[in-house]
Structures are given as C-alpha cells and as structure tokens.
Amino acid sequence: MSHVAVLKGGRSLERQVSLRSGARVEDALHRLGHDVTGVDVRGDLVRQLRELEPDVAFIALHGRDGEDGTIQELLEVLGIPYTGSGPSACARCWDKVLAKHLMCDGGIPTPDFYAFSETAFRELGAAEALPAIEERLAFPIVVKPARGGSALGIKFASSATQVPGALVAAFSYDRKVLLEKHVAGHDLAVSIVDGEALPVVEAVPNDEDFYDFEARYEIGRTTFLCPADLSDADTARAQQLALEAWSLFGCRGFARVDLMRHSETGELSVLEVNAVPGLTDTSLLPQAADEAGIGFDELVARLVQLALPSVTA
C-alpha cells in the first residue's frame, strides 16, 4: 500500500468542485487501504509535499494550477509521481485556443472559431473585424474564455448586439477569448482511462437552454444518459475521435473529451479535452466507468497504479 497525497481545493474558481472530487477520492483510497493525506493546495504546497514525502500525488485539482500543468511541473521537480497527464499535455488541453488550433492542424473536426486577446480589441482595432466574424460563424455564437473550466464565463450571443456584452463577460475570466460556431445538438462526453475509451455519456439539461456551471454540478438539473442514445457507428466514431484527441495532446492516465453531435447532420466534432476531469458524484467520467463495470474504487486504484513508476516507466 502506498502513501497517497490527494491534492485538492486551491484558489481556482472550481475550488468547491475540487474539494468534492478530492473528498470522494480520499474515501476510496481509505477503503483501498492506502495511507491518505488530503492536501488543500496553498502557498506552502512545496514545503508540505517535501515533509509528507508521498509515494504518489493524486491530483484532484480542477481549474487553474491543477489543470494547466503548473502543479504537474512542480511535482516533476519534486520527483513525486502523480495521476493524469504531464505538464505539456495539460497545457495543450487547458488553453482552448491552442487545443483547437492543434485539432484543426491534426485533422480532428472542431467547430469553427476565431480567437482574440484583449489587446487585439484595445490596441489593434479588432472590433472592426467582428461583423466579418459574425457573418462567417453565423448566429448563435458561443463566446468562451480561452482558459477556464466548468463552462464558467461562457455566453451565447444570438445577435450582433449581444456580442460585446458576451466578450466583456468572457474577458473577466481570461485575457484571451474565442468566438465559436454553435453546434445545435447533443452534448457528449467520452472518458478515457489508460488509452481506452469508456461508454459515451450524453448530458441533457432539464430546462435550461444551456448547460451552465450550476446545472453541471447540481443533481436534478441535468439528466445523464449512459450509454448515450447513439447508433453503434456514432458511438464508435465518437470514441475514435476522442482517442485521436487523447493521442494528439499526449494525455496520460485519464481524460474526458467533450464532443457535440449535430442534431441534423449527425456530424461529430470535438469541443475540448479535460486533463483533470471531475470525480464528484455527478461527474461524467465516474458514470462512464461505472457503465463499463469499473466501480469508483477500482477506477481510483487504477489511476494510482498508472501513476506509479513501475507502470508508467
């Protein structure tokens, strides 16, 4: 049995979700007989980890620091094995603009988009390009901060007058934003553990038009279908695309790939890859694992095993 440090909390906007993921992981690790230390990530993280000298770190940190490669980089420096992807894969997944460029270049379908920094608007007159962008993407347009998780700061603009407000909102979260063509259709997620795609989950919001931050984490506001109501061919295609994205980004351990299936054309496209997917009781990856016959404890055990040097070496 190993000494596992569960890294959770932190200063990100997804702190509460992270604490819930972390607590659930800690419970599972206890049941598995590991020696567990929960670490709420603060300014003294490095000192704490040096004192604890864990065999492995379980990263249950969502959002900034946990998902952008920062914590992973620190753990590399400290020589502590950790769950999930390494710094470079995290960085590729975390920045949606970078991720979408990589997918375009790598031949993975992703909705059309344009990305701008705040300085482009402030100093280069990018606002004058907005009508052309709006024409090419066509309304409704989704406006997203480049970095950030859990749908925070994501707004829909259904007409030109709504675009500036949506941009102002998105720029509250990041200095870089993207305007993306909206795909009307089914919201799908393919979870991957150790290079193997799990059953597809479909998230159906109960009454909201949009799958927002609150709805994603509150029981009763979203219905999850697992397996998703898809043909075998669509299921296979979604899983194949997810695995392509996983390989392209160089992911390790586990990840969740979010896709859309166009309701009319049936076309599948990849929205983003989450390097540290949620592990709460309403999260999608544990549901998919469960459907595949992998209980939560077994899932956690595998993720720890994958992180340990003997397996990853």
Next chain:
Amino acid sequence: MRDLMALTAQPHVISLAGGLPDVSAFPAELLAKVTAEMAAEAHVRTLQYGPTEGIDDVRAAIVEVMAAENIRHLEVDDILVTTGGQQAIDLVCRTLVDPGDVVIAEAPTYPGAVPCFGSFEADVVQISMDADGMRIDELEATLERLKGEGKRPKFIYTVPTFHNPGGVTMSLPRRKRLVEVAREHELLVVEDNPYGLLRYEGDPLPTLYELDGGEFVIYLGTFSKILAAGLRVGWAVAPGPVFQKLNIGKQAADLCSSSLSQMFVSYYFRTGLWRQQLEVYKELYRRRRDVMLDALAEFFGPEAEWTHPQGGLFLWATLPDYIDTSDLLVRALDEDVAFVPGRGAYLDGRGGSSMRLNFSGVSEDDIREGVRRISKVVHEQIALYGTLTGVPAPARPTPSVDPETVSTEPMADVVELPRRDPDDGRARGSQ
C-alpha cells in the same frame, strides 16, 4: 457562485461581500464581566433547557428594545425568542407556506431569505423598489393580477427600513398604504427589521407594526446588529393565532434557543449599557458609510448609480446593463476585492448588473481601497465595451442580454435612484 463566494472569504481579499457587524467594537472586558456575573449568579439556568418561547428576562429586554422602536404596548408574553432573525424567517415560512403558495417580496430581496422561500417551495413574486422602498402601486396591481389567477399570497415579506441589500427605506406614505392594503386584502405582512435602530441620519419612521397595531403585521427583530451576531438571538412578534403556530414550529425545530445566549443578553441588559453600545456601533458604521459614499463618488464613474442608505449595513450599486457582476467578481478577485453580485437577491435572474456592498465589517482604509479596486475593474470593462461597440463609455447602453429574459418592467431590475449630483460629493437617495 458558491465557489466564488468561498474565494471571497480568503484573508488577503478585501471583502465588501460580507454582512458582518463589527463585533470587535464590543468591549472584551464587558463580555468577560457579564459572563462572570451570569456564571456566578445563574449557572444552572444558563446550562439548562429553557421555555420554547424564550426566557422571560430576555423577553423583557426585547420589550425594551421594541419600545426604543416606538412599539410600546408589548408585554413579555407577546415575544417569541428565536435563534437569530434567520430562524424567525424560517419559522414563518414553515408555519404559513405550502408548496406552490405565493409569497411576495421586494426586488431585490434579502438574499438570506431566498433559500427559506425555496426550501418551502414558495412561488415568490417580487415587487420592484425605488428610493422610497417597495412600490405599493405595483404591489396593488400584482395583488389584483394574482386575484384574477385565483391566487392569494400567504404573506408579504419586507425589510422596510435600511433594506438589505437595497439600502433604501420605505417612505411614510408607502408604509401607511402598505398597512392599508394588508387590511383591505386581509394579508399578513412580515416586517423584518434587523437594522431599524442603526440610523445614521434623518428622523425615525414608524414601523409597520406600530402603524398596524399588530393585527396583520408579524415583526421580526434581532440582537445581531445591536449587540452581537454570534449570540444568535432574535425574536418574532405575531398576531395571536400565528404566534401559537410559530411557537409549535420552534418547538419542532430546536425546542428552545440557547439558554447561554439568552442569559447573556439578559445580564447584559442589566448593566444598562446597551444604548451606549448601540451609539458606539452607530458612530462606527456612520463613518464607514460616509467613507464608502465618498469613495464611490470619487472612483465610480457616472455610469454607476448607488443608493444612499440612512442606516443599516449595506448599499446597492448598479452598473450599466452590459456588465454582469457575477463575471465582474471573477475579475475583481484578481484584484483581491469582493462584493455580492446582485443576482442572488432575485429569484428570476434579474439583478445581473448590480452589486451589494457592505460597509460595516471592514476598516475605513479597506473600504476606500476596496471601492477603488472595484472601480478599476469596472472602468476596464466599460472601456472595453466602448472599444467593442465603437461608442466610448455609453451612458446607458443597449442591454446585451437575451431578449427572452428581459423583464417587461423596464426598471424592475434596479433600485431606481436619482443620479449623483455633481455639486454634491455623494449620491442622493431617499433623504
């Protein structure tokens, strides 16, 4: 949202988001002295269960506080002691509300009442406010509309004096009319009055309870703001039949409020110092309010408007419609400052461009610095919007929200107020 609010509580953040009274202004020596006397003289009563309706000594203290609010005919038996004012709201809902029942509240309403209404599955109808408090004309129209739909509200919930979060006070004519409307419709009014004695300017107005004589008005009070919030001692005064039901509800909820807290209050009142301590709080908060109003006048631009509270702990600021204060808070947290986004005070998604600012729980320097930091991010967003639309700093721009969510009542999502007078340093509200 809850994640954001958790981040506001970090020690390096200047939080204008809290609602905390500054209990550090209560002398530690006095706490020690009162506690010692209580322990020496009444240790058994202090440690034992008490009656559900409250210990008589503390009820007598409450009668004294109510007299200070000019409600003079009360007796000890009229008072139900509760575990903070919050429990009184919960008990009222528990007693009166069945799922689907209509409850009328102000827009915005006290954010802490929202979960109470929600947990009893009330259908909350919100009535907009202006500088004179709840708009009674809109209330009457709403009552007529509801009547047409065969709906009869269970009660009207209001914070008429130094509203939280609105920072406004209901005018005397509206108070009188509200009481009349309640009588005409035989409707209960819940007057939540935690801040009434914290008046920093202007003359006191009669409470709804005083105007009505206690026939249709349920009065809720608390020691949280005039003594100490940590005691969790509040109270309710209600018409006879309602009082009995509240009492039964309280018995089910927690048998009785803390005897320790109640005995502390009664021993504290024996010292005769409560009015003096109230003056200490008032002086402290009045200065802090002035610092906040001065800072707002100095740092916030003409695009913002805010209320001018004559008392209480909060003011309500409203920004141009294209700024969403929930998103703005994320940017503000990067500057280590926090406020409460307005949406929490509505049940229908309104309030997105407003924020509640608290001036009681933070030092004068921090208030000024906090307002400066918020204004910095506000100006950034206004400038950015100007760049995006090609209209620099629009005075009142076109809303950029989904047309389906836009209220049909144009001013219902803000506390409508006169704009800042450039000759005066401060915003002028309900004077």
